[in-house]
Amino acid sequence: MSFSDKLSTHEAGELYPLKDEELHPEHVEDYLREGERWATEEDMGTLRRVADRIPPAAIFIVLTELAERFTYYGITGPFQNYIQNGYKTGPRPGAINGGQHMATGLGNFFQFWCYLTPIFGAIVADQWLGKFKTVLLFSIIYIIGDLILTLTSIPASIRHGGALPGMIIAMITIGMGTGGIKANVSPMVAEQYGRYRPFVRKLKNGSEVVVDRELTVQSIFNWFYWAVNVGGLSAIATTEIEANVDFWPAYLLPTLMFVFCVLVFWLGRKRYVITKPNGSIVIKAYGTITTALRNRRKAKAENQLLIGEDGKKANWMDYAKPSNNFCDASVQWDDKFVDELRIAIRSCKIFLCYPIFWLCYGQLSNNLISQSGQMNTGSVPNDIMQNIDPLCIIILIPVFDWLIYPGFRRCGMELRPVARITIGFLVAALSMAYAAIIQHVIYTKGPYYKNAGDEGYGFNDISAGIQVPAYILMAISEIFASVTGLEYAYKRAPESMKSIIMSIFLLTNAGGSILAFAFNPISSNPHMVENYAIVSGLMGAFAILFVICFRHYDRREVQETKDNTVFEKN
Incomplete structure (x- = not known):
């Protein structure tokens, strides 16, 4: 059956002309349910646009990502203390006694490696295995890395010097596993929504709304990121276990959770829309x-x-x-592939400013943990503070998805991707500026002043609660910049390039880790004020540069979406 024959089984009336090859193949599966009709251009201009419900298959993948992130953040939560401090020698838990320089450096290396390897994961998926099988294969590699970390963190291994080499081997193995998963899970979740044409749905109150794929994909990625941060709360448990029991049970918990992650992903296999590999x-x-x-x-x-x-x-x-x-x-x-590649290259330009954003974000998992270690945290471990960020995101994403973004649309001021990303960059700059102010306050307090938190010194007389606004601001910036980046990488990538474009977006995080290495000389006392101030200034400058270079992208996207959408004629 041809494209036009299949389409005619769902609707009556003429269509604005659009070449078959310009449509994703799944357009032919578009359908209408009771109370629905295809949208016209007039509908798009007059009716309220809303997101559709998330399909069950996508929920399985979201749950998988939640479990994987539970594992990732569960093991990385204790990293800074594990590397920086000695084993049972001071007020803070530790194992390797490498100091803040080593802890921050290894943390940056791990983040760099985890966001470099998605390129390999995308190639494996595109060339040989497809997304589903690639995620399963790299999950096994991930579990091996988890086991290495857990076994080398037992007391006997730590006392005999096995913690550091074990951590390095585990970092390399886990990072490889992460790459195969991250490059493929996020585009796979959006692929589960197969309705491409806008349609009108009548609500229970009798009013009509346009169900828009663009808003649905935006909503899917919002909830996908929400699941990421629910999983990120695992660091609350692992940092508490680290402080009150030991490191090996803190790492065992996320290891067991990842086995559950793979099981959840496998159970949903019959529900998934699975794309076949098309060559590298x-x-x-x-x-x-x-x-x-x-x-x-x-x-x-x-x-x-x-x-x-x-x-x-x-x-x-x-x-x-x-x-x-x-x-x-x-x-x-062929000519079509050249046109798709041109779109992909143009879309990737928007990622050029992201390494500075990830440089800001990276401070949460290393330097801000050390900063809280310089203050009074009461009865909780200092590295538990980082969980304020995912907690805020969990609370705020539903607010943005249900209230803030729809509120802007009702006022005729829809926040397009470039506008959202710019706001995110500016808020990230504010977060780092606030961190610099906190650091200055810490240095002016006794009894240890600029030596607080160093080996042999305790913390200054100041509550770690003043860190909270820095984490809240960073959480808001993630919703605007990080979620939108995921959404943009998926929407603007041609169908044949979803995984590779997503991996290029993730590669910008690795770029942020490379930049972080340049800050290593000032990533310790007494230079931390300068560290945060410079990072803040860079982010603010790149936010301005970003809006200057890409402000026209929003207008272009609106026009291209309109040109490539099939409408029913009035």
Whole structure:
């Protein structure tokens, strides 16, 4: 059955013309339920737009991500103390006694590695296994890393020097497992929603609303990120176990949880929309780009530059299109792939400012933990403070999804991706500025002043409760910038490139970790005020640069969405 035949079984009336190949194949599965009709252009302009319900298959994947993040944050929560402090030698728990420099450096390395490996995970999924099998394979690698960390954190191993080499091996293994999962789980969750055309639904009160795929994907990623942060609360349990029992049971708990994670993912296998591998996009993209550059240089030298329909010079990528007769017959791509790659490259530009954002975010899992160790935390461990961030996100995401974003839309001021990301960057800068102010206050308090928290010194006479606004601000910035980045990476990537574009977005986190290495010389007393102040200034500057460079992307996205949407004629 052709595309038009399948579509006619669901609707009557003419459609605005759109080529079949411009639609995702799952468009042919679009359907209407009772009380629904296809949206017209007039409906889109007059009716309230809402998100659809999240499909059950997506919920299985969200639960899987929740369990995986429970494991990840459960094991990383105690990392700073585990590396920085000695084993049962001071007021704070520890094992390796490497100091703040080593703790922050290894923490940055682990974060860098975890966000570099998604590139490999995307290639494995695209070239050989597909997303579902790749997630299962890398989950086994992840469990092996968890077991190594747990076994080398028992008291006998710590006393005989096994903690440090065991941690490094575990970091490498867990990071590899994380990469295969992260590159594929988030695009897979959005793929479970198969309704692409906007439609009108009549509510119980008799009013009508437009159910919009764009808002549904935004909502799916909001709740996906919500699940990530519910899982992140595991650090509350593991830091308490670390402080009151020992490190090995603190690491055993998330290890067991990850076994449950794999089981949940497996149980949902019959419900998933599973895409087959289509070959390595990386290799094909490399060949396309190099061919385009080579052909353009040749055309320029021979004065044969392509001219577009608007009379302007053609885009440099057009020189890789077989239809323009610059390529030989052996190329492994067509004109459609070149157009998709051009969209992907243009979309990836928006990620260039994200490493600075991740540099800010990274402070939560290392330097801010050490900062709370310089203050009075009462009867709770200092590294429990980092859990304020996921707690705030868990509370705020429903508020944003149900109240704030719909409220802006009702007022005719919808927050498009670039606007949301800019706000997120600015709030992150405020968070780091506040952290710098806190650090200055710490240094002016006794009894240890600028030596507080160092080996052999206790904490200053100041409550760690003053850290709370820094975590709240960072949580708000994540909802605006991080969630929107995930959503943008999925929505703007062509269907054949979802995993690889998602891995490129995740790679920006690795870029933030590389930048963090440059801050290592000032990531300890008495330089922490300068550390936070510089990070804040960089984030503020890049927020301004971001809006200057990409402010037109929101307008372009609105127009492209309108151009590529099928509507029923009035």
